[in-house]
Amino acid sequence: xxxxxxxxxxxxxxxxxxxxxxxxxxxxxxxxxxxxxxxxxxxxxxxxxxxxxxxxxxxxxxxxxxxxxxxxxxxxxxxxxxxxxxxxxxxxxxxxxxxxxxxxxxxxxxxxxxxxxxxxxxxxxxxxxxxxxxxxxxx
Numbered sequence: 001x002x003x004x005x006x007x008x009x010x011x012x013x014x015x016x017x018x019x020x021x022x023x024x025x026x027x028x029x030x031x032x033x034x035x036x037x038x039x040x041x042x043x044x045x046x047x048x049x050x051x052x053x054x055x056x057x058x059x060x061x062x063x064x065x066x067x068x069x070x071x072x073x074x075x076x077x078x079x080x081x082x083x084x085x086x087x088x089x090x091x092x093x094x095x096x097x098x099x100x101x102x103x104x105x106x107x108x109x110x111x112x113x114x115x116x117x118x119x120x121x122x123x124x125x126x127x128x129x130x131x132x133x134x135x136x137x138x139x
Contacts, residue, residue, distance in 0.1 A: 035069065036069075038123055039064050039067060041123050042060075042064060042104070042121040042123045043060065043061065043064055045123060045124055046060045049102055049104070051098075052099070053095065055085075055091055055094075055095050056095040056098045058085055058095075059081055059085070059095035059096060059099070060099060060104070060105075062081050062084055062085065063076065063081070063096075063105070064121065066119075067119075067121065073108075073118045073119055073120045073121075074118070074119045074121075075116040075117065075118050076119075077116045078092045078093055103124060104122055104124075105119055105120070105121065105122060106119075106122050107119055108120070
């Protein structure tokens with residue numbers, strides 16, 4: 001009886017290795033939103049934070065919708081968000097500040113006027129065992 005050698009597999013590239021860096025550092029895991037489950041978890045986290053206003057949640061939904069899964073961050077302009085929601089720039093800026101202060105959002109400021117900031121969703125929630133999110137994270 002001959003024993004077959006174990007199949008060899010190519011190393012799968014770590015998506016964090018190719019991720020954009022902030023200030024030259026390797027990005028932390030929260031800096032990569034690579035799937036829709038991560039985005040849903042983030043929205044649940046924001047929705048269940050009683051300290052946030054309704055406008056802040058609406059802004060969070062727009063930012064979340066703009067996340068490019070390949071890049072791992074969103075970069076909509078404040079004016080774009082304000083126009084989509086029919087609110088003022090100042091209202092959007094205040095809401096983004098609330099998300100940042102609440103630990104839900106990490107902002108990489110743009111290097112100049114007229115350019116968009118990069119927004120990284122910071123997921124703090126863990127799925128409850130047996131919940132829909134827990135089942136989705138295993139698939």
